[in-house]
Amino acid sequence: MNEPMIQVENLTFKYNRLKESNTLSSVSFSVDKGEWLSVIGNNGAGKSTLAALLIGLLKPQSGSIFVCGIPLNEETKWVIRRRAGIVFQNPDNQFIGATVQDDVAFGMENLNMPVEEMRRRVIEALKLVDLLNVREADPSRLSGGQKQRVAIAGVLALHPDLLILDEAFVMLDPRSRCDLLQTLKRLKAEQELTILSITHDMNEAAASDRILVLKNGYVTRSGSPAEIFSAEMDVEAPFGERLRRLLLSKKRRVPESYLTESEWIQWLCK
Known part of the structure; x- marks a missing residue:
């Protein structure tokens, strides 16, 4: 049996060590290769904290995280980030380039990828998010939804094994959201892309294979969308x-x- 793409064991984290309550408490779960897991919960449940921990932006008080079979720590986090991409809620925090295509190419430039390969991937990624027609534009002049799609394209261009979406669809209009969900489903099927989606959007959660429910820092339930929406009557379905x-x-x-x-x-x- 293949190793899980993500393995989290007894993860505990708090921002203020002087406080008794934890932001996350003894969180354990796994995500198989090619699986789409959505993490849902009310504000303050610990969802975005979990995303930051999975990519090494925060360090847990206790517990362990394995990504692509590699234990996440200070020595390995850069290796893991070559295989795992994250898109945050605010795309402005991820813009580097002077044009849309420069921005999409930025991560590949850091990997010293050949220029022709970069160009091919930039075009491929911009087509996936339906933004090839604005490739020469200044990213700062785009709409919020377009910026979000550029950020997603920049990660997809790296061909990650794992894609983490932290409320990444929040600025998208319904049509763009639907189109991108279909694109991600196709990439998941064709490339065995593993997706972990932190979301308030239940239509996005419904597109996933499995849903993890966080409440007050604890995992309270895990199951298919049908199981979660049928059992969790307080969840906005x-x-x-x-x-x-x-x-x-x-x-x-x-x-x-x-x-x-x-x-x-x-x-x-x-």
């Missing part, structure tokens, strides 16, 4: 599940558990 709950409250006949929108259509047509 995707449209299909909200419809099921509404009809259920009105004592109408409904499916026994969560269905995707396409599954709803099939159920209604029976």
Whole structure:
């Protein structure tokens, strides 16, 4: 059996050592190669802290993190970052280049990649996020959603084994969000890309293979989208599940558990 792409064991972290409460407490989970895991939870649950820990931006008080089978520490974090890319909520923090294509190429330049290969990957990545037509533009003049897509393109151009998205779709309009979700699904299937998504967007979470629920720094549940949305009634669910709950409250006949929108259509047509 292959090693998990991410293995987290008894991870504990607090920002203020003088406080009794932890931001994360004894968090353990794994993510298999080619799996898409979404991490959800209310504000303050510890989601973004977890993302920062997984990439070595923060150091835990206790516990261990393995990424690509490599123990994460000060000596190995740069090796891991060559294989794992992260996109943050605020794309302005990730801009370096004077043009969109320069910015997408920046990470590859640091790896001393041949120029022709860089050019090919820049075009490929910008096509994936539908921004090839603005490749000569100044990134600072783009809309918030376009900036977010440039940041995603810069990471995808590196062909990472692991992609971490920390509320990375928050500035995208619904159509761009839907298109990028479909793109990531395709890359996951074609390249066995492993994705860990920190999100408040339940439609994004519904696209994943598995959902991890964080509450007050603890993992309280892990399961498929169907299992989580059916069991966690306080979670703001995707449209299909909200419809099921509404009809259920009105004592109408409904499916026994969560269905995707396409599954709803099939159920209604029976």
